[in-house]
Amino acid sequence: MFSNNPKRLRRLKKLLPGEIFLQPATLAKYAGDKWFAAHQPDAVALPRSAKSVSKILRFANQHKIPVTPRGAGHGYVGGCVPVRGGIALSLERMKKILEINARDFVAVVQPFVNTAAFQKICERKKLFYPPDPASRANNSLGGNIATNAGGPRCLKYGVTRDYVLGLEVVLANGDIVKLGGRTHKNKTGFDLHRLFVGSEGLLGVITEATLKLLPLPPFRANLAVGFRSMNAAVRALQAIFAAGFLPCAAELADEFTLAAAAKRTGSKRLLGCKAHLIVELDGQENSVRGEIAAVEKIVRKQKPSFVEHGFGAAECEAIWQIRREFSYALRDTGLTKLNEDVVVPRGKLEALFKFAASLQKKHGLQLACFGHAGDGNIHTNVMVDFSQRGAKARSEKCLDELFRWVIASGGAITGEHGIGLAKKRWWPQAVSAESRELHRAVKSALDPRGILNPGKFV
Secondary structure: OOOOOHHHHHHHHHHOOOOEEOOHHHHHHOOEOOOOOEOOOOEEEOOOOHHHHHHHHHHHHHHOOOEEEEOOOOOOOOOOOOOOOOEEEEOOOOOOEEEEEOOOOEEEEOOOOEHHHHHHHHHHOOEEOOOOOOOOOOOEHHHHHHHOOOOOOHHHHOOHHHHEEEEEEEOOOOOEEEEEOOOOOOOOOOOHHHHOOOOOOOOOEEEEEEEEOEEOOOEEEEEEEEEOOHHHHHHHHHHHHHOOOOOOEEEEEEHHHHHHHHHHHOOOOOOOOOEEEEEEEEEOHHHHHHHHHHHHHHHHOOOOOEEEEEEHHHHHHHHHHHHHOHHHHHHHOOOEEEEEEEEOOHHHHHHHHHHHHHHHHHHOOEEEEEEEHHHOEEEEEEEEOOOOOOHHHHHHHHHHHHHHHHHHOOOEOOOOOOOOOOOHHHHHHHOOHHHHHHHHHHHHHHOOOOOEOOOOOO
16 A cells, blocks of 8 residues: 655655645646546655655655656656656756767757757757657657657657667666666666666656767658558558668558648648658758659659658748648547557558558547558547547447557557556557566566556556
8 A cells, every 4th residue: 555644745845845845736737648537646746856856766665655757748648647646756847958969979868858949959069869759849858768759750760769878767766877878889788778768657767868869961851742542652652662762751641630630721732632641851962852853753653642842941841730730630620539559560551541441430430540651650549529429438449449450460559658547458468468477577676665657557
């Protein structure tokens, strides 16, 4: 049993004046994220340093008080909901960029540095931090690390995990450990810093990260292509890969998503469009211009309804702006969007869209599919009107079938968002009993009293 004794929490407040808050209005602010669950904590911790985090965890561990770490609170799976109460530990005061080193191609940051702002600062120095989750303007690097966030560019450049060289982590007992380092190669012992990437706050609290940077590609170009069928769009993408091209991003969207986006943005081109593909290349200008022309020839063999070009950063961003409106456009429909970030092997992409269409007919629900086609990570959004009788039961059956099919196809139930609370129900299906036991063993070794983010999937 956990101990959320108010007297103990008041003692903690005295130990860390100005960093522990017990006011009801403050507690309510830290009860949830962007998912549908919320639970108010008994205290909110806003530490200013790793030493403060250490004191909080040492106290909580001694008295068996739950601690739920959180970043910007923009997750989609309830990962930072403090379901057992206790302390919601926000890293929002730790937001300094400690170093950007152009000679080492390394940055050192605190966990609450905003992702988009950090990227802009790096780019002004001709450096590149590729991971680009769609909500990067609203999320933090620490949260990205805790969920192993992805984004469109992970097709070519990889996900957050691939850019974490080292971490400072506070363990459940309050110990501060430094893992990894600042070299781009390191085989000294186990790869322990990566253990905490994607750990969803279950194993420790990240208080500093050393990140790998790349040279900024000097030029970008992209194509936005409308198709008369999803099959044609998938065939075009497959032909691009077959011809030896590796785009930095390749994004697909289906008819329902495009209709909603057309209504929101006023784009006449999207009206009547059955599928939409964005393909982007980057590198040296001469080679990129030549390659994008070759990619366009491949795409035109599928007889697209339109091809739009973007050359240079400004024009490319204008094309991406429509993609960034997709989620908002789906919310504009008035339906509740159950956002599922499933992943299938690349070769099963066309089959996923076909299966989603079959679920629509079977359950009488609209499915809106869009996302990172290049790596098989498609956001399969079940759109539900919960005012309709039986809608909740139908949506649950639909999700059961979707995840069962994805797992049977060699895919995964989450590519970016994590398990959290939202996917806890399917966790036993997603991994083997042996794997679940291994997860429990790691959790028990690092957090034997189970105080970190309790009530989640381990």
